[in-house]
Amino acid sequence: MKQWNSRKTMYCFFVLSIIFLAVVTVIGYFSYDKAMVVDFSRKNLPPSFSYPFGTDWMGRDMFARTMTGISMSIMLGVLAAAVSSVIAFSLGIIGASMGKAADGFVSGLIDLVMGIPHILLLVLISFALGKGFKGVVTGIAITHWTSLARLIRGEVLQLKESQYIKIAEKLGHGKLKTAVKHMTPHLLPQVLVGFVLLFPHAILHEAGITFLGFGLPPEQPAVGIILSEGMKYLTMGSWWLALFPGLLLTIVVVLFHLVGDILGRLIDPGRIHQ
Amino acid sequence: MLEERKKILSIKNLSVSFSQYEGAFRWKNLLAIKDLSLDVKEGEMVAVVGSSGSGKSLLAHSVLGILPYNATRNGEISFYGETLTEKRMRELRGKEIVLVPQSVSYLDPLMKTGLQIRKGKKDESSRQKSLEVLKCYGLERDTENLYPFELSGGMIRRILISTAVMEQPRLVIADEPTPGLHIDIARRVLSHFREIADEGAGVLLIIHDLELAVEVADRIVVLYAGTNLEEARASDFLEENRLRHPYTRALYRAMPDNGFSAEPGTQPYAENRPDGCTYAPRCEYVQEKCLKEVEYRNFQGGMVRCIMAGGEIR
């Protein structure tokens, strides 16, 4: 039966979002050099055909700068979210399956990290590591794994008690084989959705701490820097300096969120026929 | 002999279909219940018997108007002669028509059972009434102060029944009230439903255990692959040749006391249900005519969907 349905709409949306995000990343990556060109003959131009996002007080092309900034944010987000998910996955499994002591340690660690306001921890880590790309990625990666780790730990604890896992043990399957064969199919979707939903967080935090001056260095065309510089010129009427980068950042974050949400729904068997 | 009694529930040519996804994109329409008819009269207990996948729970859900979001219902359901629309079902549900669900998960774990039985009402008359109901089901007075986790399986079923009869319904639908219960307790739970019927309400009992159904119900409707093959008096199950359909007879012979014989084959899935008689692929008397639609007809005081029912099959 060839018929349009909501599931198809979801798939289309999913694919289009990913294409959009990929295109932004690629364009940004290749316009790095263009973003650094200073030309005082074209300073403070409002948006036009040749400069869709306008130019700033040093005559730099805001379109190129925004794209580069966003693309850097996305790449940074992927890296930080990936590292975070791996930490969460390993700690979650260790906590749930390696006995009481390990579980106490992992739970304690989760509570500890969760207990400190994470923007503070992030700023500290990033600052301690000398700011820059490395500082930001490390900071985000080690502050964002907690809720996913807790989720996974709970899931493993529950799985361990299920009848079919106990039966598998009696059928002579070792602990490792049971974990790999029986548990991963249940955990993987969670990790995947968790990973995608970490993105927007990572990106916003990157922009946040860069804006505050603890993130990427000021010469980088990063979204946080663009916004903090743009703010100074807002009062002088250069609205485009903050509006377009801010808008694009919002769109990217919302898209990631939607992608995660759709992904969650597509692989949730309970809602399979919706 | 029950002819003069009023019909409470009457279901005519009910069908329920599901639209669902096959693989990632393809829509598919699946007919889960096909051309099902039955009625329940006052003071009568009708058991709907079938194995899992025969559509018996869906039947209960259709009457209550609580089918899942992707289901469509066709055919006529009427209550005291009045056609039941979705809206009317909502009005009657929980008052005139009540469901006794099968599991604990329908009770609020944080509320004392007494309060749940009287649906949160705190006045003295409701309390007295709920205590009476408890007593009538052989539950201690202080059961009302217990939380659901403190009850055994049999007590929970009795609490669920108490909750249902508080409103003095005209029709009680019991969805699989026995699984997981010890046989003695299962019998006791069913006897409570029998009492409800004896007091004049209609009871529609959805159950997979034919042996238990025969002990307690007045009539038995046998479901197979989404349609009813036979409607028999419970007493017909005393003797094989009083039964009308080859499938019912096979069920009879499969009872441990009646030969324990195992007819080969399994119930077909809705997606590959045969066009004519759903039992045709397993039936030893199958003829060409069985592959076309078979009428559900009156036969020897019951109903049957078979072209050569009754005495002719041996």
Add this chain to the structure above:
Amino acid sequence: MRLEAIDISFRYDNGNRKIINNLSMHMDKDERLGITAPSGFGKTTLCKILAGYEKPDSGAVLLDGKQLFAYKGYCPVQMVWQHPELSVNPRFRLKEVLKEGDRVEKHVIEGLGIEPDWLERYPSEVSGGELQRFCIARALGQGTRFLLADEISTMLDLITQSQIWNFLMEEITLRGIGLMVVSHSEGLLKRVCTRRINLDQLGVKQ
């Protein structure tokens, strides 16, 4: 070969209710033992102890004179549970469920009436009766010496029930596997079992 329980007692951690109290019993490999007990007696718990899912608080379970939990790997005492839908991983295809067992033979799969097109399905896509056939097949691997059936056919229709039991009786006789049947159905126990015990008269206490 003999499976023995010697003076076992058991209570769950979370309650002080003692479920099994100084119970002793035994069964041989050519026996089909039927178990009955009133409501609330630990029939499932007894099965779990005899199949090594739980260790008794005191006493011992011996298989061929050796402690049951000293057998590593595939457990020679296999148990089939009442609820098949809880006994298989919902994310496995049914053919993978069969592979979990110990080299389950083709004639077992065919004998239980498992049809080839079910193998590609997931557990939620078949009925309880069909799923239970898979659970039984999985428990009838090469290493199985004793099979414990805990109310395995209560949820099934009569025809499926007799199909399964007729096959099981034939198969275990052929392979010399001991069978323990827990059921409330008097008729079924009469048909299937060679010996019966009532836990009421042994040391199982409520």
